[in-house]
Amino acid sequence: MQVTRPDIWGYQPAQVFSSDGPEWGTSIDNVLVWLEWLADRRSDGAGDQRVDDLLDFLNILIFKDDPSKSITRPQREELRTYVKTRYGVHSLAALSHGERAMLQILGRTLTHMTSNTIILIDEIEIHLHTRWMNRMFRSDERTASEVHCPHTDIHNAQPRADARLPAQREGRRLGQGWPLDRKRYPVMANLSQISDTAELDNKYIGKVVVYVEAESDANLFEVLVGPGHAERIEFKTTPEGGNGCGPTTARVKRERVTNRKVFGLIDGEAATSSHLGFEKMLSCVEPTFVVDDPELEGVLFLADHEAENILLRHSDVCHFIVNDTPLAGMKSRTADEVRKYINGIVDRYFSSAICKYTSARLHSANAMAGILDSGMFFNDLSRSKFLKLLQAKVVAAGCSWEDFRTELDTLRGLIETRFATMEDELKEEERKRLSDGKSALARIKHQFGVSKSWEGHLANELAGLPYAAEFRESVFRRTGL
Structure with a gap:
């Protein structure tokens, strides 16, 4: 050279x-x-x-x-x-x-280019995948607006891709350009249904888009799906930036009007607000499930209470904690001691999760204002003092203690029926699946002083376990991949 x-x-x-x-x-x-x-x-x-x-x-x-x-x-x-x-x-x-x-x-x-440049790109689909065609469209749009290029026209053989810039599609002047000939370049009608950039991006990248509740969820699900699938499926949070199941389900409902490749994947606990949602979650044996609710069409639910339960249930949390010590502290924690403590924490947050499920069902029936905050369970109160606190929270939410206890007993009955034929080891796994996983992991981390990065180590461990393949197969089947 x-x-x-x-x-x-x-x-x-x-x-x-x-x-x-x-x-x-x-x-x-x-x-x-x-x-x-x-x-x-x-x-x-x-x-x-x-x-x-x-x-x-x-x-x-x-x-x-x-x-x-x-x-x-x-x-x-x-x-x-x-x-x-x-x-x-x-x-x-x-x-x-x-x-x-x-x-x-x-x-x-x-x-x-100069200030009076016209850019013509012919048969772009020969050189670029649909995803990159859409990126090129967006890049040219930004170039035109910031560098004042008056006109860009991208021609391709795919009838759905009207790649002219928005101002050009509307026939307005761009920089020193001229109005577009509407007879020669008609506006594609289907684009009029798409109202924002994120929705348009999802429409043209040509792959399955799965909205999730938080960035941490997206990262975990990508690890579970594994490498080599980025061109087929993408996990992402809503462009509005809101966390939780509400913004996620709303976004899915909105985009599926124009794009049937958009789905949602949210915490299993969110299903308990739907008719028979708790029963479906309780009996679920796959990594995901759906509910019979037309308002939640396209929304998948985790079989676990939330994403953190996957780490709690399938990764070796006990082994990590035992080995997460300096040389001077080695052998200070035995596996049996750590496992016993973890099981105690899981039992506590299993009970708290049942209370949350109960409040969610009552809230969906308009018998209670709101759902109990999991933060109230993160304390060391005695059983009698905790029951007094719980009763006060229930009454403050406009629900009688008697009605709450009745619904709580109903859920306990369903759980006891399912657990009746299980071995102790399987019961332990089910408690981990249905417990308040995020709070349980936070409590375990607080007790043993493990580093903040431990969730990343646990997630990477999961990638090589059978659950990862089961998760991928379940998600792919339900999204049509």
Whole structure:
């Protein structure tokens, strides 16, 4: 390689370029190296920053989903440009096909365009997957708005992809451009049903989207599904940023009007507010289940109380705690002692979960205002003092203690019937599944002083266990993958 001017460089009435070529003169690497070579770099850092600005803009557009990646300033000594990732530094050749195509199109466009440029991209589906086509559409939209390019038109053979920018679809002026010919470029009617960017993204990425209650849930589910499925399924929180089952189910209901590939996966405890929801959760033997409620169509429920119960039930929490000690403290904790304490905590939060299930059922029947807060169970009160606290909370929520006790006894009866034929070991596992897992893990962590990162270790352990395959198969089957 040598410092040479890239092919078809400089101003021309029409610039035509294809995919990133195998030869140095037609490569995007040559473009970046040439720009760096021309830049006036001063030792005081006050020189030409245009290459840095270009790369910053390209990194934002191309690596939106992975900010750990970035294209670095070209190396003058090596005449090569590198990409920095969480795994090290690589040449541009290590980029995926979609990333390299994006870099070629956007890099070439930004280095050649003027304030009166018209960009035409033909048969983009030949070079880009649907997901990257949509990313290109969004990137061109941002480029047009920030660099004042008047017109971008992306042509492809897929009838559902109207890739003109919103202002162009409406026939408005963009920069110094002109109104679009509505007869030549009709607006696709189905897009009128899609009202926000996130919904449009989900529509065009062509894969299953599963909304979850929190970022931690999404991370755990991705670990369980395993690598190699990112192009087929994505777990994400709602774009509004709200946590909990309410925002998640509302988002699923809204988007499934136009996209049947959108689903939700929420905590099992949320099902107890639905008709026979607790009964379905109690009898569930798969990692997920659904309820017979048209308002919750497309919503999947965990068989566990919540995501933390999966860690509590399937990973070796006891082994982790026994070994999470300095050398001086080794052998200070025996496995039997830790297991006994964990089982005691699980029993406590199993009882608290039954109280929460009871309040959820009464709340759905308009017999109680709200659902009991799990925080009230995180204390060391004696049984008699706790019962007084519980009674006060129930009465304050507008429910009589007698009605609460009646419903509580009903749930206990259902649980006792299910447990009646189980061995002790299986009963222990079921208590872990139905207990308030988040509170139980927090209590265990507090007692033994384990590090905050222990959940990540437990999750990675799960990836190699049979439950991970069972979870993946259950989710894939229910989402049609």
